[in-house]
Amino acid sequence: MESGAIAMMVIVxxxxxxxxxxxxxxxxxxxxxxxx
Amino acid sequence: MDAEPASLFWGEKTEEVxxxxxxxxxxxxxxxxxxxxxxxxxxxxxxxxxxAYENGGGAMxxxxxxxxxxxxxxLLIMEIAxxxxxxxxxxxxxxxxxxxxxxxxxWHVIVTFFITMxxxxxxxxxxxxxxxxxxxxxxxxxxAFFHGYLQLADAPxxxxxxxxxxxxxxxxxxxxxxxxxxxxxxxxIERAAKIMMPMLCVLFAVLVVRALTLEGAAEGLNAFFKPNxxxxxxxxxxxxxxxxxxxxxxxxxxxxxxxxSYLDRKEDVAGNxxxxxxxxxxxxxxxxxxxxxxxxxxxxxxxxxxxxxxxxGTGLAFVAFPQIINQLPALNELFGVLFFMSLVLAGVTSMIxxxxxxxxxxxxxxxxxxxxxxxxxxxxTMLASLLFATRDGRHLVNVVDYFVNSYGVTLIGLAEVIAxxxxxxxxxxxxxxxxxxxxxxxxxxxxxxxxIITPFVLGYMAIDSIRANLVETYGGYDAWFVGVFGWxxxxxxxxxxxxxxxxxxxxxxxxxxxxxxVSS
Numbered sequence: 001m002e003s004g005a006i007a008m009m010v011i012v013x014x015x016x017x018x019x020x021x022x023x024x025x026x027x028x029x030x031x032x033x034x035x036x
Numbered sequence: 037m038d039a040e041p042a043s044l045f046w047g048e049k050t051e052e053v054x055x056x057x058x059x060x061x062x063x064x065x066x067x068x069x070x071x072x073x074x075x076x077x078x079x080x081x082x083x084x085x086x087x088a089y090e091n092g093g094g095a096m097x098x099x100x101x102x103x104x105x106x107x108x109x110x111l112l113i114m115e116i117a118x119x120x121x122x123x124x125x126x127x128x129x130x131x132x133x134x135x136x137x138x139x140x141x142x143w144h145v146i147v148t149f150f151i152t153m154x155x156x157x158x159x160x161x162x163x164x165x166x167x168x169x170x171x172x173x174x175x176x177x178x179x180a181f182f183h184g185y186l187q188l189a190d191a192p193x194x195x196x197x198x199x200x201x202x203x204x205x206x207x208x209x210x211x212x213x214x215x216x217x218x219x220x221x222x223x224x225i226e227r228a229a230k231i232m233m234p235m236l237c238v239l240f241a242v243l244v245v246r247a248l249t250l251e252g253a254a255e256g257l258n259a260f261f262k263p264n265x266x267x268x269x270x271x272x273x274x275x276x277x278x279x280x281x282x283x284x285x286x287x288x289x290x291x292x293x294x295x296x297s298y299l300d301r302k303e304d305v306a307g308n309x310x311x312x313x314x315x316x317x318x319x320x321x322x323x324x325x326x327x328x329x330x331x332x333x334x335x336x337x338x339x340x341x342x343x344x345x346x347x348x349g350t351g352l353a354f355v356a357f358p359q360i361i362n363q364l365p366a367l368n369e370l371f372g373v374l375f376f377m378s379l380v381l382a383g384v385t386s387m388i389x390x391x392x393x394x395x396x397x398x399x400x401x402x403x404x405x406x407x408x409x410x411x412x413x414x415x416x417t418m419l420a421s422l423l424f425a426t427r428d429g430r431h432l433v434n435v436v437d438y439f440v441n442s443y444g445v446t447l448i449g450l451a452e453v454i455a456x457x458x459x460x461x462x463x464x465x466x467x468x469x470x471x472x473x474x475x476x477x478x479x480x481x482x483x484x485x486x487x488i489i490t491p492f493v494l495g496y497m498a499i500d501s502i503r504a505n506l507v508e509t510y511g512g513y514d515a516w517f518v519g520v521f522g523w524x525x526x527x528x529x530x531x532x533x534x535x536x537x538x539x540x541x542x543x544x545x546x547x548x549x550x551x552x553x554v555s556s
Contacts, residue, residue: 002262005257008261008263017318020314023310027311029475
């Protein structure tokens with residue numbers, strides 16, 4: 001694979017999967033606060 | 037819909053009781069699974085990879101991510117919030133904002149009815165191919181799908197009778213979906229989503245890993261991710277990105293409003309929308325990787341470039357993939373089952389949301405039991421879907437899909453943001469509602485996206501489609517065929533919506549904002 005394609009693949013994966021992880025993290029923290 | 041004052045009062049009281057007793061998801065994860073299942077559909081697997089490739093490869097991800105953050109997630113938040121706040125189907129929810137918005141709510145439901153008709157048929161095709169995978173029974177000729185399996189009519193418009201090979205899986209798909217919807221929100225939809233979504237993720241992950249280990253996978257990924265930066269200046273690429281995000285998230289389909297109405301009163305709206313939006317994009321990205329790794333393998337096997345084998349839609353799923361599976365060095369049948377079962381699961385989880393939206397609309401309109409609504413609403417949609425199981429099915433799917441999406445879904449999206457943001461001016465009210473329950477606070481970003489960016493983009497998309505269709509008849513079909521089944525379907529959806537809105541509710545249902553304030 002060319003370096004440009006690899007870089008793009010990594011950047012897009014990091015943005016989307018980090019976005020999902022961050023959304024879930026916020027949901028978990030909020031859920032825990034609700035229980036407390 | 038207009039009612040006597042006394043009955044309106046009575047209607048409000050009974051409505052308060054009904055709102056408290058309405059079905060709801062048993063857990064947050066149940067809602068997320070069901071909503072993500074609705075968003076993740078056939079288009080994620082067969083549309084997105086080709087759209088990304090044709091619009092700049094890796095460079096397309098920039099407009100794609102911009103579209104996700106400026107239109108996809110903001111609209112998703114708005115639709116879930118409308119259902120969550122008004123705790124009702126789209127016709128009733130929009131009617132509570134303004135009585136004049138009831139036809140807009142019905143437009144959501146009726147367009148979903150049209151989409152379900154052909155969507156169920158495509159799932160039936162995929163189910164047949166799961167069966168064929170067991171012995172690679174699709175043959176080795178690319179045209180086997182059209183002339184062997186579908187028995188495609190020689191010319192569009194020749195209905196030519198039902199195709200048994202499509203009718204039988206179609207009946208199985210409908211039976212399964214109607215049983216799930218009949219069992220209700222918690223025991224049916226939520227339970228099904230909790231089983232099918234993890235199963236879809238596991239099956240697809242295995243498929244992607246297998247595809248990545250094939251010879252030529254790197255060439256495929258290179259074609260998919262290599263950025264063509266020149267294309268990013270082309271407005272068509274931006275329109276393609278917004279279109280992909282808009283259709284991919286099941287927006288303006290009635291489903292998100294419907295599911296939002298089943299969410300617990302204190303449940304997070306914005307947080308759930310972010311999770312669903314990113315989960316949808318995450319799956320789409322995974323699909324792109326799997327599909328292009330497999331296309332890279334196909335290109336190497338045929339000794340051609342990846343650009344020679346790239347296709348999208350039904351051509352990718354039912355023509356290219358059987359060829360790829362035939363050429364695999366080992367475990368061909370397993371790869372076939374994984375791929376087509378993924379299509380079935382992705383399709384069925386979306387179809388459940390579509391059918392539930394229709395059932396919910398009928399239940400609230402005619403005050404009938406879920407069983408009756410499933411019988412009449414689901415039954416009618418099932419019968420109508422038989423039209424797409426004829427020898428003319430593939431042509432009809434092409435034309436109805438294009439026109440119902442271009443002039444149904446797109447215009448509904450445009451109409452709903454104009455109605456909510458500009459006419460009723462309810463964005464701040466919705467924002468307060470969302471922030472009162474959500475972990476992620478929304479503000480000026482959300483209002484700007486919905487009030488300015490989204491209407492502009494959707495308006496541009498609609499004008500672009502109209503201009504293209506006036507210049508050239510869609511898909512090279514005869515004008516009468518496109519007129520009757522394309523423009524006709526889009527116009528019929530709008531007309532039926534207006535008629536449904538004009539039929540009086542069985543009991544007073546619509547509660548205006550003013551009366552809501554009095555009663556709460």
